[in-house]
Amino acid sequence: MTLLALLDDGPRYGLQLKQEFEAHTGDMWPLNVGQVYTTLARLERDGLVAESDPDDYTGERQRPYRITDEGRRVLARWFDEPASVPPSRDELVLKIMLAASRADTNTASVIQSERRAALTLLQEYTRLKSDRPAPGDLGWLLLLDSLIFRVESRVRWLDAAEARIQRHHAEHVASTASTTIEPERLQSSESFST
């Protein structure tokens, strides 16, 4: 869909598409060129793009593609319909769930190390945001915001999960002595200035 959107602005060739994509995201989402070509081939197979000047293309020079009418329809539909939130298995959630259900794993320390890593990431993103002169790169700022929001929600979830797990263990006081030690609580979230 990204390639379609870029092509909707006019014919582009492979490398150009890679560069424009990365210009939007400011090297945060590097894109392998090879994938551009394979994706273009798939889009062509599905009739969403076509070679722009098939005739005057001789050898291995720039090979521009253009979007087709069908491609424009698909693109418009993509913008209209809300993005599906795939039921993707979140590795972090899985890990904490599994840790909590195991006797011989120290859930608190797992949560703690995850939170530490998340807070470090958050710091890094915040630094990136203040570092940037940020002239006109709207896309980069939007992306950074999204990363920050996402990490923040991870931290908040870790806090909530820890509380929930402790409560659960307290309510289900089995005879087995709890291995959950009192964790050092960290601040739940850094300040976030828009």
Place this chain on the structure above:
Amino acid sequence: MTLLALLDDGPRYGLQLKQEFEAHTGDMWPLNVGQVYTTLARLERDGLVAESDPDDYTGERQRPYRITDEGRRVLARWFDEPASVPPSRDELVLKIMLAASRADTNTASVIQSERRAALTLLQEYTRLKSDRPAPGDLGWLLLLDSLIFRVESRVRWLDAAEARIQRHHAEHVASTASTTIEPERLQSSESFST
């Protein structure tokens, strides 16, 4: 890693693993059985699991696997090391970024429809949470929490993105009249009770 964690509790066969996994997530993350078998084959190839009773397995009956020492090492490492936050391309972020950089797409209406969809999802999750008698299914509650946090952060990001885009358009007042109409603002986030 999930299969390894389950096998660490004792030998299991394929279907059992599927059922135990889904018991953790309460049908929110359905797991195709086929994937269990292919994954088991890969784990066996990598020496992380092995057939439990290779000899007395005759035909097509239950075929339990057990975790190996190497598997336990890998599993312990997984719990120790913080989960990587992959630089995954978020479809929603991409869509809004691209919409914002296009002249002939109404960014505000795209954001609005995305927010509506997200809020609907949020409502659904909240309802699920209050519906459940929720006896001992800690995993299910943790999972629901994570979904709620994630959707909430999407809504918050959409709000921030909208503000940022408007500000950006205001600062870069080109001659082209802005197509961005004033959106109806929705409440930024529902209450969230732990």
Place this chain on the structure above:
DNA sequence: CGACACATGTAACACGTTACATGATTTG
């Protein structure tokens, strides 16, 4: 016996990632 649930597996496909191969153009 027939139907059904249990249980294991495989084939086909989609997609992302990495690494490599190759030709064409520019530049010192």
Place this chain on the structure above:
DNA sequence: CAAATCATGTAACGTGTTACATGTGTCG
């Protein structure tokens, strides 16, 4: 000319998803 850069592609691999095929036990 040699080297670097531009530009296009392909091959191999990992993994997730779906659908299908097959055998086995149980139960009415």
